[in-house]
Amino acid sequence: MILGRGGKSVLARVLTxxxxxxxxxxxxxxxxxxxxxSEAFDEIIFAIExxxxxxxxxxxNLGKFETAITExxxxxxxxxxxxxxxxILHLSFAALYDSVRAGRNDAFHxxxxxxxxxxxxxxxxxxxxxxLMSRAKAAAEFMVRDPVCAEPWHxxxxxxxxxxxxxxxxxxYGVKGANKWRLISDAGIAxxxxxxxxxxxxxxxxxxxxxxxxxxxxxxxxxxxSPDTTITELASKATFVPYLVLAGKDRLCGIVTAFDxx
Numbered sequence: 001m002i003l004g005r006g007g008k009s010v011l012a013r014v015l016t017x018x019x020x021x022x023x024x025x026x027x028x029x030x031x032x033x034x035x036x037x038s039e040a041f042d043e044i045i046f047a048i049e050x051x052x053x054x055x056x057x058x059x060x061n062l063g064k065f066e067t068a069i070t071e072x073x074x075x076x077x078x079x080x081x082x083x084x085x086x087x088i089l090h091l092s093f094a095a096l097y098d099s100v101r102a103g104r105n106d107a108f109h110x111x112x113x114x115x116x117x118x119x120x121x122x123x124x125x126x127x128x129x130x131x132l133m134s135r136a137k138a139a140a141e142f143m144v145r146d147p148v149c150a151e152p153w154h155x156x157x158x159x160x161x162x163x164x165x166x167x168x169x170x171x172x173y174g175v176k177g178a179n180k181w182r183l184i185s186d187a188g189i190a191x192x193x194x195x196x197x198x199x200x201x202x203x204x205x206x207x208x209x210x211x212x213x214x215x216x217x218x219x220x221x222x223x224x225x226s227p228d229t230t231i232t233e234l235a236s237k238a239t240f241v242p243y244l245v246l247a248g249k250d251r252l253c254g255i256v257t258a259f260d261x262x
Contacts, residue, residue, distance in 0.1 A: 010067045012057040021141045024132035027125045041121035045104050062101040076131035096124040140227035143245045143254030152210040180250045183220040192217040
């Protein structure tokens with residue numbers, strides 16, 4: 001953590017663990033919006049400004065909030081030590097912040113300039129997220145809440161579309177029996193659709209999930225955890241197959257992938 005003049009914190013508000021995780025999720029959502037448009041970074045800037053206003057209990061801009069944001073960011077090794085150890089591969093938090101602040105004050109961006117600013121904004125958000133999540137300890141804090149699910153009556157055309165539009169590798173779906181959840185994977189659908197002729201592929205795209213499973217579509221057994229499963233336990237058993245987070249016996253409340261644990 002970096003402190004203000006005289007070694008004193010400049011923060012008017014100390015974040016609780018729940019607040020830090022909630023704000024980190026806002027940054028994750030802002031990054032997702034920015035990634036869909038290589039020239040868009042406004043959502044990340046708005047998230048930084050909201051965090052600065054919350055920390056300082058004041059109104060202002062990126063320049064005014066820099067010291068407070070930097071104090072929070074230095075809870076992450078990515079803020080300074082990564083650039084010190086590998087200056088060719090990492091920009092410091094100060095350099096990233098200065099680039100984004102300057103871009104925020106510039107009224108017009110396009111092309112390569114806008115894409116570079118968007119990239120710097122995303123990197124800046126990653127550092128802040130890492131710092132905010134440094135106190136997170138359980139699945140509930142890393143999971144994607146209320147995940148999109150497939151239904152047995154959904155045609156494969158709909159499931160395929162959902163996966164492609166959202167870059168999903170897996171979709172949960174409910175089944176009858178003791179273990180009430182399974183996963184449909186992009187690999188499983190790709191294999192099922194492309195194992196025969198084009199006309200057969202067209203026919204299979206219109207099958208419901210239930211029909212496709214009966215015809216040989218392979219599903220995947222998920223790993224399960226509870227909302228309070230520790231990050232250490234999750235990471236020790238992580239594979240390419242996601243965890244389904246169950247509240248109580250069967251209620252699906254989230255999904256955690258190895259990507260979420262990065």
